[in-house]
Amino acid sequence: MKNNRFIFALVVIAAFAVVGAGISLIFSRFIDFSDAKSIETVAQKSIAAKQAVGAVVFNPPLPRDAPANIKDAVMLGYNILTDTGKYAGQYVGNKLICSNCHFKGGITQGGKNGGLSLVGVAASYPEYKKRQNYSVDLVTRTNDCFQRSMNGKPLPADSKEMIAIVTYYQWIAKGLPIYADIPWLGVKHLKSAYKPDAAKGKQVFAQKCAMCHGDNGQGTPAAPPLWGKDSFNDGAGMHKLENLAGFAHLNMPLGNPGMSAEDALDVAGFVTTRPRPHFIGKAKQGG
Ligand code: HEC
Ligand code: HEC
Secondary structure (H helix, E strand, O other): OHHHHHHHHHHHHHHHHHHHHHHHHHHHOOOOOHHHHHHHHHHHHHHHHHHHHOOOOOOOOOHHHOOHHHHHHHHHHHHHHHOHHHHHHHHOOOOOOHHHOOHHHHOOOOOOOOOOOOOOHHHHOOEEEOOOOEEEOHHHHHHHHHHHHOOOOOOOOOOHHHHHHHHHHHHHOOOOOOOOOOOOOOOOOOOOOOOOOHHHHHHHHHHHOHHHHOOOOOOEOOEOOOOOOOOOOOOOHHHOHHHHHHHHHHHOOOOOOOOOHHHHHHHHHHHOOOOOOOOOOOOOOOO
């Protein structure tokens, strides 16, 4: 008897469920779900729009937040970038550190006061150069800066230091799509037809740079050397007038940039004609 009642109860519940579903189906035609739907479509559209223009979000993780299996390498990479002489001294031939140009180890959004970012280089390389018909990977590109910007020696690809640097690039690129258009990378050149005048640049240097970089560009405790034996060599990217002008315009005087494009071009014209170490090697690209 008890069993029969139980089964009867189940049948009644099932019947209600079926009828209920039917009713809600009929009523759903009259209920307006368009709000929920429109929110969904807006979200989908914005994702599609971002993908369409390749927009990327600047949100690099901190080096110390790297997972345990790569943390030692990431931290060593970060230390090399921010204290190069101490952590990779045998490969450095001047008194610069990577961070003097790649501010904060390159963990910046570039632009004003950001120096040269390295966030996302791991998503941008290898870079295929059609003209030279070869592909530049990050080991080669990093060694360009060691040999030119640091006036030093290339690191073996399998050295502890190079593996650490590349692991570091990879970690700070977390979440960025491979080969996305990353707007904060690279030197931003000035758009100006102005012809640089090194004589005027000498005056700009005396007024706006010498108090930190020294009267003879030799560097002081307040700023690294701009020319002379302790600076980057003549094969370096920063030795190109348009690179130095673009960098100085956005970043110098440090913390308070604001030179006119003309002053930036003039001072770059002056600094790039001062004596500095000579790069011995193939003059293929700047570092
Ligand atoms: C307030 C001090 C200060 C002034 C003034 C200043 N700089 Fe700098 N500059 C620095 C510091 C500090 C760095 C390194 C930044 C870092 O390590 O984060 C630097 C880095 C540089 C670098 C890259 C590293 C190197 O030594 O090559 C260049 C190029 C440069 N400055 C050019 C200039 C020029 C040109 C001017 C004048 C228009 C200027 N700076 C004025 C403090 C200054
Ligand atoms: C005197 C300034 C200076 C110093 C010091 C310097 N670099 Fe660079 N670096 C540059 C310039 C200029 C570029 C070229 C940026 C461009 O192509 O727009 C560059 C490019 C790079 C790139 C490629 C970035 C890109 O967007 O394609 C990497 C990687 C790099 N440097 C790593 C390093 C490392 C590692 C060190 C230290 C061992 C270092 N750099 C020291 C000036 C410097």
